[in-house]
Amino acid sequence: MKRIVYYFTIIFLLFSCDNFEETTKAQVDYEPKVVVEGSIENGQPATVILSWSAPFDQTINEDFLLNHVIRSAKVSVSNGEQTEILALGMNWNHLPPYVYYGNELKGEVGKSYTLTVEYLDKIIYAETYIPEPTPLLECSFIKENPTDTVGYLRITFNNTSDLYYQVATRVEGKEKIFTPCLYGNFIADNLQRDKPVSMRISKGPILFPKMQIVSHFVEGDIISLKFRTMPRHGYDFWNSWQNEVINGLNPIFPAITSLKSNIQGGIGIWCGYGTYTYRIDTQ
Numbered sequence: 001m002k003r004i005v006y007y008f009t010i011i012f013l014l015f016s017c018d019n020f021e022e023t024t025k026a027q028v029d030y031e032p033k034v035v036v037e038g039s040i041e042n043g044q045p046a047t048v049i050l051s052w053s054a055p056f057d058q059t060i061n062e063d064f065l066l067n068h069v070i071r072s073a074k075v076s077v078s079n080g081e082q083t084e085i086l087a088l089g090m091n092w093n094h095l096p097p098y099v100y101y102g103n104e105l106k107g108e109v110g111k112s113y114t115l116t117v118e119y120l121d122k123i124i125y126a127e128t129y130i131p132e133p134t135p136l137l138e139c140s141f142i143k144e145n146p147t148d149t150v151g152y153l154r155i156t157f158n159n160t161s162d163l164y165y166q167v168a169t170r171v172e173g174k175e176k177i178f179t180p181c182l183y184g185n186f187i188a189d190n191l192q193r194d195k196p197v198s199m200r201i202s203k204g205p206i207l208f209p210k211m212q213i214v215s216h217f218v219e220g221d222i223i224s225l226k227f228r229t230m231p232r233h234g235y236d237f238w239n240s241w242q243n244e245v246i247n248g249l250n251p252i253f254p255a256i257t258s259l260k261s262n263i264q265g266g267i268g269i270w271c272g273y274g275t276y277t278y279r280i281d282t283q
Helices: 021-026 062-068 232-248
Strands: 035-039 047-050 074-078 084-085 087-089 098-106 112-119 122-129 134-141 150-158 162-172 179-187 194-199 223-232 267-281
Touching: 035 112, 035 122, 047 074, 047 112, 074 098, 074 267, 084 098, 112 223, 112 267, 134 194, 134 223, 134 267, 179 232, 223 232, 232 267
Parallel strands: 035 267, 122 267
Antiparallel strands: 035 047, 047 098, 074 084, 074 112, 087 098, 112 122, 134 150, 150 194, 162 179, 162 223, 223 267
16 A cells, blocks of 8 residues: 555545644645445435545544544536535534535436536546446345355446446445445446356455455355446546555555546545445345
8 A cells, every 4th residue: 555645435445534734734745635334326315425534544433533534515516407505514424424415407418527626726537427327237146055144246237338337335334334245346347248247246345444364255144235337537546446455454565546536626436326226135
């Protein structure tokens, strides 16, 4: 992991802070950046989390995150015809719980969306679009042996996309956010074209508030699964995120690159997703 800065995302690698004077005094060669974690899905309004980046050697806890959140920015999203200013709200599924929400402007497949963040003397800008979603033909919970209490998911879909896929899951009642699955970001060009593709899906790591590095799902759980397409900049970001997570846990081959970003004037991700959501009962 490049030992310059952590980022704050819903999966913990991106951080948040309005007040960073003490950090800059301690590390005069470090300049905090505004971090953006934003998304818009088909049929859903935009959501954006804003924060300040922080040096890697900080103690990460709830107070630290709350002190780094940005709560007074002007955040707007436009589709070229309509512009909406997002309102700051509370969502206790996130830490920090401050999220900028859209309301009237919903994501539409094929449309492009511009994000503009105005904060202090900064103007931060990013563009994305929502690709055509691809439905699953099948999604099931599979155990290696009938007596096992854990297993994995198997999905099947027709690969008709020229874009990029992601699989993310959330265990109902146990997890508050969707987490990308282990090796859950893949390119359509690497798969058979216009034919059913079947693949095994393993659980992704959860890093915060408590680290959970397990690749299996537990029998009896109810799993929500998002199968979504995304533009290239989304794939680049999440693929670099995956590299940070996996190699950051490896003392022999640590990650050596920073997360990819499509944010101008800041860092992070603004991404559109073409999404189908499924519910899997593993009982």
